[in-house]
Amino acid sequence: xxxxxxxxxxxxxxxxxxxxxxxxxxxxxxxxxxxxxxxxxxxxxxxxxxxxxxxxxxxxxxxxxxxxxxxxxxxxxxxxxxxxxxxxxxxxxxxxxxxxxxxxxxxxxxxxxxxxxxxxxxxxxxxxxxxxxxxxxxxxxxxxxxxxxxxxxxxxxxxxxxxxxxxxxxxxxxxxxxxxxxxxxxxxxxxxxxxxxxxxxxxxxxxxxxxxxxxxxxxxxxxxxxxxxxxxxxxxxxxxxxxxxxxxxxxxxxxxxxxxxxxxxxxxxxxxxxxxxxxxxxxxxxxxxxxxxxxxxxxxxxxxxxxxxxxxxxxxxxx
Numbered sequence: 001x002x003x004x005x006x007x008x009x010x011x012x013x014x015x016x017x018x019x020x021x022x023x024x025x026x027x028x029x030x031x032x033x034x035x036x037x038x039x040x041x042x043x044x045x046x047x048x049x050x051x052x053x054x055x056x057x058x059x060x061x062x063x064x065x066x067x068x069x070x071x072x073x074x075x076x077x078x079x080x081x082x083x084x085x086x087x088x089x090x091x092x093x094x095x096x097x098x099x100x101x102x103x104x105x106x107x108x109x110x111x112x113x114x115x116x117x118x119x120x121x122x123x124x125x126x127x128x129x130x131x132x133x134x135x136x137x138x139x140x141x142x143x144x145x146x147x148x149x150x151x152x153x154x155x156x157x158x159x160x161x162x163x164x165x166x167x168x169x170x171x172x173x174x175x176x177x178x179x180x181x182x183x184x185x186x187x188x189x190x191x192x193x194x195x196x197x198x199x200x201x202x203x204x205x206x207x208x209x210x211x212x213x214x215x216x217x218x219x220x221x222x223x224x225x226x227x228x229x230x231x232x233x234x235x236x237x238x239x240x241x242x243x244x245x246x247x248x249x250x251x252x253x254x255x256x257x258x259x260x261x262x263x264x265x266x267x268x269x270x271x272x273x274x275x276x277x278x279x280x281x282x283x284x285x286x287x288x289x290x291x292x293x294x295x296x297x298x299x300x301x302x303x304x305x306x307x308x309x310x311x312x313x314x315x316x317x318x319x
Contacts, residue, residue, distance in 0.1 A: 012303070014210070014214060014272070014275075014299050015296070015299045015300055017210075017211055017214035017215055017218065018214050018215070018217055018218035018221070018292075018295075018296060018299070019218060020215060020218060021035075021214060021215030021216060021217060021218025021219040021221075022218040022219060022221050023218075024215065024218075024219060025218070025219040025220075030215065030216075030219040032220075034219070035216045035219040035220050036216075038212045038213075038215065038216035038219075039213070039216045039217075039220075039279055039282050039283060040283065041208075041212065042208070042209050042212050042213040042216065042279050043176060043177075043279045043280065043282075043283040044176050044283075045176075045205065046205055046206065046208040046209035046212060046213070047176070047177055047180070047209045047213065047276055047279060048176040048177050048179060048180030049180065049202055049205045049206045049209070050180075050205075050206040050209040050210075051137070051141075051177055051180040051181050051184060052180040052181075052183055052184035052187070052202070052206075053184070053202050053203065053206045054137075054184065055137075055181060055184030055185050055187070055188055056183075056184040056187035056188050056192075056194070057188075058188050059188070059191075065261075067255070068257065068261055068264075071252065071255065071257070071265070072136045072265065072268060073136070073139065075136075075244075075248045075251075075252075075265070075268070075269065076105070076136045076139045076140065076268070077139065079105045079244055079248075079269075080101070080105050080139070080143050083100075083101050083104045083105055083239065084101050084147070087100050087101050087104075090232055090235055091232050094151050095151055095152060095285075095286055095287070096229070096232065096286075096287075096290050097151055098147045098148045098150070098151030098152065098281070098286060099148075099277070099281050099286055099287075099288070099290040099291045099294075100232050100235075100236050100290060101147050102143075102144040102147055102148065102277050102280070102281070102291070103236050103240070103273045103277045103290065103291050103294035103295070104236040104239045104240055104273075104294075105140070105239075105240070105244070106140045106144060106273055106274050106276070106277050107136070107140075107240070107267065107268055107269070107270070107271045107272070107273065107274060108271050108272050108273070108274045108275075136268050137181070138181050138185070140274075141175075141177045141178055141181060141276075142178060144277070144280055145175045145177075145178060145280070145284075148280060148281060148284040148285075148286060149284060151286075152284055152285035152286060177276070177280070210275065213275045213276070213278070213279050214275055216279075217275060217278045217279075217288075217292050217295065220282070220288065220292070221289075221292050221296075222289065225287075225289040228289075229289055229290045229293050230293070232290060233290055233293035233294050233297055234297070236273075236290075236294045237273075237294055237297040237298050237301060240270070240272075240273055240294070240298050241270055241272075241298055241301050241302055241305040242270070242305060244269040244270060245266060245269040245270035245309055248265070248269055249262070249265065249266065249269065249309070249313075252265050253316075253318060258318045258319070259318070259319055262313060262318050262319060263310075263313075263319055266306070266309050266310070266313070267306075270302070270305060270306060270309055271298075271302055271306065272295070272298040272299040272301075272302040273291075273294050273295045273298045273299075274295075275295055277291045277294070277295060278291040278292045278295055
């Protein structure tokens with residue numbers, strides 16, 4: 001029950017902000033233009049600053065565990081590859097296929113990971129959360145940019161092969177979120193100090209990412225379109241909450257991971273789809289309906305699915 005209450009406390013506010021965005025649109029507080037502006041601001045400013053803050057604040061050198069980071073990297077890579085192959089049979093529409101792929105593998109690792117670990121192990125946790133972020137989040141974003149660029153319905157997809165490759169590479173290196181990751185990791189490795197004023201400004205901008213992103217998604221959500229995407233949304237949600245964890249958790253246990261490590265891996269594999277899926281999809285030429293549907297379904301469902309997995313892990317005395 002404690003796990004369920006904790007999960008609900010972590011996810012219900014997220015879900016509620018989406019609902020509020022939808023209600024604000026209905027009563028006229030947020031219109032289509034405002035929602036588009038909010039989405040653009042979060043993608044180009046708030047979210048990159050949030051990613052930078054999450055990475056720059058971590059001491060990766062002190063808590064480094066190569067085996068753990070390699071496992072997170074490998075599990076993420078394999079998940080992306082398999083989901084991409086399956087998507088060809090599940091989603092026929094090319095543009096929607098890109099949304100399906102990224103929403104099936106991208107977790108709220110940075111948002112929920114450290115919170116879950118600290119809830120179970122306290123502030124003495126040894127740092128597996130940041131290492132899990134290092135092994136997964138950069139890959140999440142890099143592959144999301146590639147997948148969304150290659151499946152977007154825009155003029156770039158009508159170019160010849162060499163131009164598409166060049167435009168994709170250029171898009172990766174100029175993507176605000178990728179830049180935020182690169183600068184944050186460099187900042188962490190070099191241990192560059194942040195003056196108090198800078199910390200405050202960064203924290204204030206980063207704090208805008210989640211509420212604005214969630215409300216803009218809720219404001220743009222359309223139930224009629226979402227119902228048409230219900231089947232792929234349900235499949236993506238099932239993959240996100242159950243399939244990946246069922247495949248990789250036994251492998252993690254076999255490799256000797258337990259305790260704080262296994263909880264971090266669980267969050268990486270089985271937590272709700274991150275709201276940045278919608279933000280990136282909308283900002284890179286996609287409709288965003290499938291992404292928002294999966295985010296809503298997994299946000300609502302992960303409170304119960306994570307509690308289910310935690311119960312199993314505790315029953316097996318792994319945590």
